[in-house]
Amino acid sequence: MARGLELFQQSAVGFTRQISPYDTLVYSTVNPGLMYALVYLMWAPFLYPGAHMSWAILTVSQMFVIAGLYWLLSVAMPRQGGEYIYISRILHPSLGLMSSFMISFTAISWTGVCSDWALKYALVEFFASMGIVSGNQMWMQWASFLNTPHIRAILGTIMIFIIWMVFYKGSRAMMKMSWMALIGTGVGALTFIVAALMADPGTFAANFTRLSGLNYNDVIPLAVQAGHPNKFLFGATIMAGSTYIILNTLGATFGANLAGEVRSVQKSQLLAMFGSLVILMSAWAIFYGLSYKIFGNLWTNALMYLSGTGNAAYPFGAYEPFATILLGILTQSPLFIFLIAIAFFMATFGSCAGMSFGPTRNIYAWGFDRLVPAKTSQIDPKSGSPVIASTIALAVAEIFLLLDVYLPAWTAYIGYTIFTWFLAWILLGIAGIVFPYRRKLLFESAPPVVRGRFMGLPVVSWLGILTTIISVSICAYLLIPFFKGDMPYTMIVMSIILLVLPIIIYYLSKASYAKQGINIDIQFLEIPAD
Amino acid sequence: MKIFYASDAHAAESTFRKFTNAGPFYKADLVIYGGDFVGKAVVPIIKTKEGYYEATYYGSTVKIKNEGELPDLQKTLRDAGFYWIILSEQEIDQIDESGVERITKELQIKQIEEWAKLMDERFKKNGIPCVVIPGNDDPFYIDDYLNKMQYVQNGDDKIVEIKGYEILSLSHGHPTIFKYPRDVSEEELAQKIEKLASQVKNMNKCIFNIHVPPRDTDLDQDTLYDEDLNPILDGDSLATGPVGSTAVAEAIKKYQPLLSLHGHVHPSRGICKIGRTICVNPGSNYDEIQLRGCLIDINNRGEVELPTLTSG
Numbered sequence: 010m011a012r013g014l015e016l017f018q019q020s021a022v023g024f025t026r027q028i029s030p031y032d033t034l035v036y037s038t039v040n041p042g043l044m045y046a047l048v049y050l051m052w053a054p055f056l057y058p059g060a061h062m063s064w065a066i067l068t069v070s071q072m073f074v075i076a077g078l079y080w081l082l083s084v085a086m087p088r089q090g091g092e093y094i095y096i097s098r099i100l101h102p103s104l105g106l107m108s109s110f111m112i113s114f115t116a117i118s119w120t121g122v123c124s125d126w127a128l129k130y131a132l133v134e135f136f137a138s139m140g141i142v143s144g145n146q147m148w149m150q151w152a153s154f155l156n157t158p159h160i161r162a163i164l165g166t167i168m169i170f171i172i173w174m175v176f177y178k179g180s181r182a183m184m185k186m187s188w189m190a191l192i193g194t195g196v197g198a199l200t201f202i203v204a205a206l207m208a209d210p211g212t213f214a215a216n217f218t219r220l221s222g223l224n225y226n227d228v229i230p231l232a233v234q235a236g237h238p239n240k241f242l243f244g245a246t247i248m249a250g251s252t253y254i255i256l257n258t259l260g261a262t263f264g265a266n267l268a269g270e271v272r273s274v275q276k277s278q279l280l281a282m283f284g285s286l287v288i289l290m291s292a293w294a295i296f297y298g299l300s301y302k303i304f305g306n307l308w309t310n311a312l313m314y315l316s317g318t319g320n321a322a323y324p325f326g327a328y329e330p331f332a333t334i335l336l337g338i339l340t341q342s343p344l345f346i347f348l349i350a351i352a353f354f355m356a357t358f359g360s361c362a363g364m365s366f367g368p369t370r371n372i373y374a375w376g377f378d379r380l381v382p383a384k385t386s387q388i389d390p391k392s393g394s395p396v397i398a399s400t401i402a403l404a405v406a407e408i409f410l411l412l413d414v415y416l417p418a419w420t421a422y423i424g425y426t427i428f429t430w431f432l433a434w435i436l437l438g439i440a441g442i443v444f445p446y447r448r449k450l451l452f453e454s455a456p457p458v459v460r461g462r463f464m465g466l467p468v469v470s471w472l473g474i475l476t477t478i479i480s481v482s483i484c485a486y487l488l489i490p491f492f493k494g495d496m497p498y499t500m501i502v503m504s505i506i507l508l509v510l511p512i513i514i515y516y517l518s519k520a521s522y523a524k525q526g527i528n529i530d531i532q533f534l535e536i537p538a539d
Numbered sequence: 540m541k542i543f544y545a546s547d548a549h550a551a552e553s554t555f556r557k558f559t560n561a562g563p564f565y566k567a568d569l570v571i572y573g574g575d576f577v578g579k580a581v582v583p584i585i586k587t588k589e590g591y592y593e594a595t596y597y598g599s600t601v602k603i604k605n606e607g608e609l610p611d612l613q614k615t616l617r618d619a620g621f622y623w624i625i626l627s628e629q630e631i632d633q634i635d636e637s638g639v640e641r642i643t644k645e646l647q648i649k650q651i652e653e654w655a656k657l658m659d660e661r662f663k664k665n666g667i668p669c670v671v672i673p674g675n676d677d678p679f680y681i682d683d684y685l686n687k688m689q690y691v692q693n694g695d696d697k698i699v700e701i702k703g704y705e706i707l708s709l710s711h712g713h714p715t716i717f718k719y720p721r722d723v724s725e726e727e728l729a730q731k732i733e734k735l736a737s738q739v740k741n742m743n744k745c746i747f748n749i750h751v752p753p754r755d756t757d758l759d760q761d762t763l764y765d766e767d768l769n770p771i772l773d774g775d776s777l778a779t780g781p782v783g784s785t786a787v788a789e790a791i792k793k794y795q796p797l798l799s800l801h802g803h804v805h806p807s808r809g810i811c812k813i814g815r816t817i818c819v820n821p822g823s824n825y826d827e828i829q830l831r832g833c834l835i836d837i838n839n840r841g842e843v844e845l846p847t848l849t850s851g
Contacts, residue, residue, distance in 0.1 A: 086827060377808065378850070388760060388779070454553060454618045454828055457601070457611060526836065527847050536564045536830055536851035538556035 031280075035187045036363060037261050038285035043194045043292045044356040047332045048126065049253035050300060052422050054310035055317025056490040057249040059242030061306070062297040065250030069290050071479045072258045075434065076282035078441045078472035079262040085444075085455040091262070092437050093371050097378070099440040099447050102533050103515040106380050108433035110511035113368035115426045115433075116259075117402045120172065120365040121409030122420050123357055124165040128155070130331045131354035132164075137328040138337035138346045141220055156327065158414045165410040169403050172362040176369060176399040177389070183366050190359025197352030198295050201332075204340050205299045213303055213339045220338055221324035225308070231322045232311035239307060248486040254293065255483065256427050260363065261285045300332075303339060317495075365402045372398035379529050380518050424496045425503035428487045432508060434480040441473025450538055540702060543567035545832035546674065546750070546802025547823035550578025550650060551620035557830040557851055559658055562667035564851070565834055569701055570667055573802040574674025574710050574750035576654065576681060577647045581622040581639070584612065585631055596621055619826045622646035644680070651681045655688050663690035668701045670694040674750040674803060675712030675721040694748065696731070698738050704837075705745045707735045707796070712751040712803065713784040716764045721750075729786035736794050743841060745796040747816075752783040752801035753791055757809040758820035759783025791816050798835060798843050810846055817843045824850070 054060050082095045092112060097105025133156045140148030154160065175182045214225035233239050261282050300309055315323040316330050325334060333353070337346040373395040376386030389396040413420045445452040445467040452460065452467070461468040490496040522529045543565050548555040555576075562570045584594045592603040594612060596619070603612060609625075616623045624642055626634070634642075662669040672695040673681055685693040692699055694708035711721045713728050723731070732749070739745045752758035761782045763771045782804055791799050791813045799818040808822025808831060821833040830851045836844035 377848075379848075387757075450553065451828055454615060456615055457608070460611075525845050527845060529847075531565070531834070532847055532849045532851075534564075534849075534851060536557040536560050538553040538560070538828075 032184045032187070033281040034284045035191055036184065036366075037281040038191065038288050043257070043289060044197050044296075044353050045123070045126075045257050045360075046254070046293045046296045047197075047353070048130065049257065050297060050309070051313045051316065051329055051331065053249035053253040054313040056422060056495055057245040057252075058236070058310070058314060059238045059240060059245035060249030060310070061241040061246045062249065062254075062310075063294065063301055063306075064241075065246045065254050066290050066293050066297065068247055068250030069254060069258055069286060071251065072255055072261060072286055073283065074472055074475045074479060075437075076261050076286060078437065078469065078476050080279055080282050081459050081469045081472065082441065082444070085451060085459045091367070091371065092433070092440075093374055095444075096436050096440045097533060098451075098535075099444050100436065102378065102380065102530065103512060104436055106375060106515050107508065107511045108436040109371050109375070110514070111429045111433040111507045113371045113402075114405060114507055115429045116364045116368050117405050118409040118420070118426060119423070120169065120361045120403070120406035121165070121411075122413045122423060123361045123364070124168045124406070124410050125161055125413040127168065127354050127357035127361065128161050128164050130329075130333065131350045131357065133161075134328060134331045134333040135346060135350035137325070138333045138350075139343060141325070141334060142337045142341050142343070142346065152328070162411060162414045165414065166407060168358060168361065169407050169410065172365065172406075173399060173403045175362050176366065176403070177394055177396060179394045183362060186359045186362045188359075190356045190363065193352045193355025193357075193359060194292065197349060197356060198292060200336070200345060200348040200352060201295060201299050204336050204345055205303055208303065208339050210303060210305060213335075214305075216338045216341060223322060223324040227322075228308055228315065229311045231320065232314045235314065235318055235320050237311055237314040239311075241307075248489065251479075251483050252427050252486050256423075256430075257293070258286055258289050259430060260360075260367075261289070300335075304335060365399075365406055369395055369398045369402045372401060378532060379522060379527075380515055418497050419499045419503065421497050421499065424487055424491070424500040425507075428484055428500055429504045429507045431480040431483045432504065435477055435484075438473045438475075438477030438480055441476055442470045444469050444473070448535070450535070540568045540704070540837045541566060542569045542571060542746070542798075542835045542837070543832055544571045544573060544748075544800045544819065544835065545821060545830055546573030546800075547575040547805060547825060548572075548830075549575055549620045549676070549823070549825045550617075550622060550647075551825035551828070552614075552617040553828045554618070554620075554825045554830050555654060556657070557828075558832075559661040561830065561832060561851065562662060562669065563665045565832075565849070567667060567834070569704075570662065570669040571706065571746070571748050571800060572669070572671035573748055573800055574672045575676045575802060576651055576673060577677050578620045578622055578650075579676075580620075581624060581643050581646060582616050583631055584609070584623055584625045586625060586627050588628060592625070594623070618828050622650070644678070647678065647681065648684070651684045655684045655691075658691045659688045668692075670699050670701065670706050670708060670748065672708045672748060672750065673710040673721070675710065675715070675719040677710065678720045696735070698735060703744060704797075705739050705741065706748055707732075707739060707745060708748040709735065710750050713786060715782070716766065716768060725784060725786045728784060729789065732786060732790040736790065739794070739796075742794050742796050745794070747791065747794075747796045747799040749787055749790075749799070749801060751787055751803045752807070752820050753788035753799070753813060753818060754783035754785045755781045755788065756783065756813070756818065757811045758801055758807050758818060759804050760807045761804045788813065791818065797837070797841070800833075808848060810848070817846065819846055819848075821848055 050062055053062060086094050093105045093109030096108050133152050136148050136152035136155060140152060175186055217225045229239060312330050328334060333346055333349050336349050373386050375381045376383050385398050385401065387397050459469060463471055491500060519529050543561050545558050548558060558572065582594050582596045584592050586592055592609060594601050596616065601612060603609060613623050658669065669691045671685065671691055671693060694706055695710045699706045709731055711723050711728055711731060712719065713725050714722050759781045760779055763780050765771055795814050795816050799816050801818065801820045804820060805823040807820055809820060811818050819833045821831045823831050832849045832851060833846050834849055835846045838844055
């Protein structure tokens with residue numbers, strides 16, 4: 010660097026942005042969590058029979074459009090709060106709160122639900138897999154004990170409390186959790202690869218027949234008999250990918266919530282949003298490709314279908330056909346079972362924290378703008394973290410943990426989360442479309458990358474149009490299993506609650522401040538510069 | 540009476556222009572600016588031998604091949620609170636510290652001249668009284684330009700009476716790690732406030748307009764730095780803590796003015812009470828073309844209504 014340039018830079022006093030671009034990439038990659046791909050490998054082929062999960066990965070390309078919209082908006086408005094800031098400023102504060110509330114509480118609910126998954130699919134299935142492979146009933150008794158609702162509720166609560174302590178420590182501690190999740194994911198992917206190199210499909214088929222008591226070759230005919238199509242279908246693949254695979258990428262945009270805390274926003278957001286999608290797609294290619302290679306592609310879908318429909322022929326009873334069980338059958342090795350269980354636990358626990366971390370920043374932003382009690386924007390002087398916002402988020406996570414444990418119909422296939430999230434992104438898409446026109450000054454003063462045009466229309470508007478179309482279509486895909494009866498009515502009820510509640514909160518807050526003679530809307534009005 | 544208060548525009552052009560329009564926009568009867576006009580950095584736009592232009596800011600380098608795109612870049616920099624200057628590669632190689640200082644001073648003066656003129660024109664046109672002060676970041680040479688204004692008043696280090704309210708204003712701050720031009724010791728700051736407060740006729744109708752906020756309140760929490768200007772770590776995260784002035788806190792406790800307005804600590808946007816005095820720091824997001832401010836109503840009984848923090 011030229012000495013003169015250094016002199017100019019030294020004379021500047023400036024910003025304290027503590028999260029590096031690479032940390033933001035990690036954060037965006039591990040949220041919601043790469044290894045949930047293994048859970049959706051069980052669910053998506055049941056809800057969308059005929060889906061080819063490897064090809065379905067390509068549907069993630071839709072997320073590049075949405076990530077592109079987030080990127081441009083975060084460069085134009087690099088403040089904490091993500092879509093809340095964009096929609097509030099561009100459309101209306103109540104709509105900003107609505108979309109942000111829907112996304113935030115969906116993500117927060119994952120912290121609760123996924124704490125339970127860490128226990129169910131890592132801890133419980135570890136013991137169950139050991140029992141299936143060894144035939145030792147003691148392992149099965151432990152699995153059964155740990156699978157009881159009270160034990161899961163207690164252990165899940167302890168996990169949520171640990172997450173609260175991480176939030177209290179602040180951003181750097183959170184980043185360490187993200188790294189833990191990434192390492193867990195790496196261990197999981199490696200375990201899959203090594204297992205695939207060690208064994209062949211014939212070994213798996215023979216082991217399955219011997220250990221499960223169900224002939225490997227009978228699985229597909231039984232599933233077909235129960236209504237499963239014995240082929241891959243294009244439409245089912247698109248819908249499964251657009252819902253459950255895309256679900257796993259939603260955190261790619263979380264980096265926007267940290268925009269106030271990242272260095273060189275333009276570079277870090279680009280790296281985080283697009284880089285994380287590429288990493289995610291590569292990771293799933295490993296998980297899904299190897300699963301289909303080792304276990305058989307149509308066979309895998311058929312087994313998931315038998316499990317999902319509760320077919321009497323399904324051989325593992327209350328234990329879902331998670332990777333721990335299938336890899337255990339393949340390798341018959343306690344080491345592999347342990348590795349996949351610990352990897353899933355690390356990845357899930359790390360991402361459980363991440364899923365509420367961004368939303369706590371959103372709650373903080375609402376408090377600042379008086380849309381919720383101002384106390385929520387209080388910063389703990391010792392840790393510098395928004396401690397009240399964190400406590401609210403994790404209290405809600407605890408409620409969802411208990412729902413998942415005691416009333417699982419309310420969190421079934423977490424369908425409500427996808428539906429709610431994309432309803433919110435319809436608003437984001439509309440905000441993107443009108444941004445150059447409703448916030449002309451901000452648009453025109455934004456860095457050049459934001460002001461690009463294509464065929465005469467601002468690129469940000471194009472991305473807004475595409476985001477709206479993608480979001481509407483994904484909501485429609487979710488209604489298919491709902492109308493078939495495979496998804497309970499609770500999905501719609503939960504989504505409606507998350508849609509209506511923020512509007513009620515907004516108008517209560519508005520009325521409460523109006524009584525004190527304060528019009529909260531005035532704070533959002535933009536003053537003309539000229 | 541309705542008062543609009545903002546501070547810390549730090550050379551951000553559109554943010555400051557919004558300030559000059561805030562009076563009629565919020566239907567305010569009085570507008571007060573709490574200091575810090577100047578920016579924190581000059582961004583050289585380097586003209587390379589190959590004929591393109593290059594500027595580095597916020598850690599990113601922007602390259603421009605077409606000269607016609609330069610005004611866009613210059614506007615973006617101005618709106619983010621950066622001064623800009625076009626230099627050749629040879630010029631940037633040859634420049635020394637005194638050259639950087641000279642350029643910075645020239646750019647600051649050029650802007651404050653324009654801003655002073657703009658404030659005078661707009662506030663006069665709207666008939667809304669306005670009191671401004673520099674802040675502790677602001678070099679003393681900008682005062683000449685603020686003092687030249689005909690309509691808007693530079694209230695620094697004096698009591699200005701408007702519509703029956705006495706506004707006590709002070710640009711100086713307590714010692715900071717950054718050693719700003721108007722940093723003085725806490726003792727000296729206390730004396731300056733004392734001297735001004737002794738001239739106030741009625742504290743029930745007095746508004747403090749002191750750039751730095753009171754210490755150990757919701758208005759002064761910020762990242763802490765060591766002597767080498769590196770952020771201090773507290774375990775895994777950046778240490779934050781009170782960075783306000785004890786002299787200001789003591790003065791508010793002692794004199795109990797009706798209202799106390801502050802800026803300086805950009806992230807510590809908030810409202811608090813010291814005794815009966817309502818204290819406000821609206822914070823600053825100057826680099827995002829967003830004017831953080833505060834609307835304060837004083838009712839007919841002379842009481843301050845709950846202030847509204849704005850993001851205009």
